[in-house]
Amino acid sequence: MTLPSIATIQKALDNGPYNQWLGATVTEFTKDSITLELEGRVEMTNSQRGEVIHGGVISALLDVAACFSVIGTAGGSAPTIDLATHFLRPVTPGKIIVTGRLIKPGRSIAVAEAELRNEGGKVAAITRGTFATSAVTPIEDGDSAEDGADLSGSTIAGLESGNIGDAFNRSRGDEIAFVQTGENPREISYTNFIDNVCAVQARLANEGIGKGDHVALIGLNSIEWLEAFFGIMRAGAVAVPISHKFPVSVLQYVLENSESKLVLADRADRLPEGNAVPFRLLDSFAAEAGKKEELPAPAPVDPADPAMVLYTSGSTGKPKGVVRSHGSHLWIMEQGEKASDGAFRSILVAAPLYHMNGLATVQGALVHGDRIVLQPQFDARGFLQAIADHGVTKLTGVPPMMALALREKDLIQSLDLSSLTENFFGSAPLTEELIADIEAAFPNAKLAISFGTTESGPVAFSPHPDGRPTPKNSVGVAHPAVRVRLLDADGSVLVDEGMGGKGPAGPAIGNLAVGSPAELSLYLNRPDLARPIDIDGFYRSGDLFRRDEDGFYYFTGRVDDMFVSGGENVHPAAVEAALVEHPGVREAAVVPVADEMKGAKPVAFVVRQDGTGTTEEELKAWVLDRMEPYAHPRRVFFTDSFPLSGTNKVDKNALAARAAELTGDQGADS
Template sequence: MTTNLGMISCEAGAPDKPAFIGSWPDGTERVMTYAALNRMADAFARGLVAHGVARGERIGILSANRPDYVAAILGAMRAGVVPVPINFKFPPATIAYIVADSAVRVLVCDEPRRASAPATDAVVLTFEGEGDGTFASWLDEGPFDAVDPAADDPALILYTSGSTGRPKGVLLSHASHLWVAHVRVPEYRLNDERVLIAAPLYHMNALALSFLVCASGSTAILLPQFQAAHYIEAITRYRCTWLTAVPPMIAMMLREKEALAAADLSSVHSIRMGSAPVNEALAQTTAALLPNAHVINAYGTTEGGPIGFGAHPDGRPTPSGSVGYPHPEVEVRLVGENAPERGTLQLRSPGQMLGYLNRPDVASPVTADGFYDTGDVFRRDGDGFYYFVGRVDDMFVSGGENIYPSEVEHVIEEAPGVAQACVVPVNDDIKGTKPVAFVIRKAGSDVTEDEIKAFVLANAPAYQHPRRVWFVDRLPLTTTNKIDRNALMARATEAMAEPEGAGSS
């Protein structure tokens, strides 16, 4: 079995089977078989060596999703060169910081992102074209013997979103993500599936799934980025069977009435949901949209790895809202004054990071006994199932009471007529802070602000009820398709100056 993560595409796929099918909104398509993927990965590894890029040095990738993006990552890792996928939605100054912080030697861009490439001493290549200065010009056809990495050799550097400061480069080993893929292969059984990937490859969700596709010998439809109408069309066109999504993606799909009217989504039998709990309201919405799909409520982090929970060993069904039972190869514990029933999640697994790049100023989140502290609060029920409560960073205090936004959101989303909610704090002269909410109504609903307040007061502690409710058509998203709470807090602060009821239409 290989020890180099870049060789993962050599393990299972038949040479003539499509590994990745790139599909663009204009109808353009690129099919890359396993044979073509491995030829390109070898050719790029040879090209890096020929151009003097040494083992341990870094290449950056600033591009939307495309099949040769995956080949570039695999090829770099085969050569012992460390790929750094970069969030192209970051502002130019942040992109420049990442390129400098990781000491990128070569920066590979797609043409739309070429203008975002910072002034740098790195060689800049474009995926498009054939001449000098292109990715193709660095492909040296022929076989390549992949390096055998040491245990502490990084395979990848993924930068966190930086919502609480400068993005941190997370160092991930070859062994960690080979373990992730090999654990998931028998659990997910994707070998005959058509997987749809629209999340960005600079994010753990899509990248780990791409490695799993390779290890499974399955086929992935790779969209450049998520666009709801294109996503719906791709499910129909390619008869996709297995999806990953975050709750805002479901909400955006529901708005595409014309695309949904022309679509056949019956092929989808599994959808893996992440970034937010799958509560009953979201489960019902997803079931209405994808009636044949089983919903997998997933939890993972870049630093701690994408595997933490799974099925109950006794075969008990996972309750709605739970991320599952601790995975048998992962050690899990809750710490804090209410542990072990409730507390901050710490886990230890072969999938966790090596550490942060160039950040001696950041305290390590890994404990002395090797557990990664996630900063996420969970509760555990009597059957051993775990439920996400909220981020420690998101928790705020109102009148001496700790409030976790996700707990309040869960209650609001159980109210009749509510599709989705986001709760944020605003300043209050008496309480210090108090909760307010932004709510998306279900289609045809006319639920009011007063009705939502009354529902929360009847179903949760009084201090949790939102003091104001504003109805919106959509919630702002971060670059990784998570709800942008900072943007909503700023919006709420401005809206508090308006008369009550002004935002309730």
């Protein structure tokens, strides 16, 4: 379906229930938004003087614009659900401009917002709500297509059902979807992969797994892992990827917290002793279901329905289950397709699939129709060999992976790596030295740095819309489909730009906050944790970003003392709590020191209990047994007391400086 002309929309508006008394003129219309203009007039309202436009007129205007942006109707025939209007100031008679924007597309329910302002630009009212989209037929004008865009929900092949377990480019058919490297090398076409996903869906039904049930996934990267991941979601169930590196105690907590009804794992010994959750092996799960001539249809889902739960570390030491919806990931994949140049790529994925970095890359690649070269787990020499063996054109991952690969100088010199044209790394900052080494090793490849969080998704920044080159070590400019803010320590807005941003947009440094349709739904079964979205709809990342005068952003560190080590969040308080549990430790303080591969690594200072002879190796092993490997302190130094700041708190700046001296070189992690 193509975009109707403005004349067609104006006619539909005039024939609707509102415009006979609104008198609005359509001035702009795209597949995502509509802009109306009208001359305001005096309305008798609650004002004593009766000179302000308010109440029903404004609500009707906002409703019309928002409905138009979602479904292309004049309003009235589509029910409005949960519409919330905020009146910021009265509107005096004169020119009024109202704009409705599509925020989150959906097949049956979509989210939109609208804004009403005076001609001078002052916003008088805003509204945001969910709208039923299935009750009406969008306006069509087959004789007046403006740009060939589709008004009926998603326009991208593979996203029609709204169920992201069914998000594949079926036109690729016999083209290779996956090449798996390692000890069990094999490849699979798009057709066969999709068949296997459907077989998993059928087997889940046989196991009594239904819509909304949680199914855990544990194992190395594999084709079977991904068949299960998509099959779970296609069945309407919720996929729960779990790190195979979690210590036993953490794994037990996650299985309980996630309320998983079934565990699919690549090995039986992945599960803790005494595990009560039913368990099946990944490699045989789909095969045992057998193939059916008629494939099951994807389960119907609403955009707000949960699709997956991704666990991320928290300051309490307990991983947080981030619930992500079908709608949020649908939007992420649509943004990727909108930015695509249309070319097919061969993408090497070696980052773990339980992490947003690798998982979102695979999801986007399958929608587009790319070939994915899948490494079961990162190995530097295998990583480089895969580029040469499979003609990889794009690399993704975190900076430490590339730092390790670049140490294999003999292999780099012996391999033909000329196929590589794109390096795409994120989740941690890159050092200037690492950037120079990457450019030297892959002179034909452009380097792009990305940013994202488990809570807000991977869409926050993009290349400059005017084609200006992104400066070295910058993540780009604010993405046009999101709102980006930089906040001062007191929460005041330093920068507000992106879609609908109305605040300042000059050079600044502050806490990055992202307003995006990709935001999380909630933290699973954590009543102690509020949903981390502020009153304005922003996720405050805690990451410190700098914006330059040209609008480019740069990651500069963490707002608090949490730091990123190899793409993973390390919370010193959680590591300190684990150390203090040791009977030989009285006090503990953890600080980061620089590391050329991981960006930073944890170092601990410990005050022993009197009369104990606790050793460094004993404490490192103690933490390793209780936390993820990336969180354990690489060095432990003993001291009689900690330096204190003026407020009688431990002076961690002084400890960090001392740690840098004691560790000597700024070398690689150990």
